[in-house]
Amino acid sequence: MTPLRLAYLALAVWGAIHPMSYFIGWFMENGWSLGAMIDAWYVNKATSGLVWDLTIAAIALTLWIVAEVYVRKNWIGLIAIPATFCIGVSCGLPLYLFLRTAPIK
Template identity: 70%
Template sequence: MRWIFLALAVWGTIHPMAYFLQWFGENGYDLMGMVGAWHANAASSGLVWDLTIAAIALTVWIAAEVVKRRMWLGLIAIPATFCIGVSCGLPLYLYLRARPGGQGGI
């Protein structure tokens, strides 16, 4: 399972990043413009909030598990979640949790 999680983390980095880089190429490195594009209509705003809430829930879970299990390496999934996306952060954390010595039960 852990290699599947790693593959999903890589895919979850590359696939969305390709779209972000395309957008930056067409519009310049305007983060506020990108946020505005995310809220272009009600459907995309709903998706943004869905992912934001999922990212916060994942962060709370990671933080709680890191404190409980003392698996400090898992903390790298938090910036991965907010800088890349839930599509990277969640499988990355599951990969780290499932690794030998990760004290995971997966």
């Protein structure tokens, strides 16, 4: 595995674990309500702007993944879409780059 692929994989793992530690911490303090967490994301204009920034980035990444998977027929790349929306762009983007840079068979 190339150093670049290892870097993408490390970023995907970090992008899954680090943000999730904050989410789980929030749930432990405030209860396991997804609705309450979403409400917390819109507590002020700064957090609302960040949510929209990440949402737009996630949609753009999804469009790119779908377009490339359609052309390249690299179906495993589709795994990055649920990773993006269930974990975050910080996991989905490096995961897709890791999958995309795999040697062509």
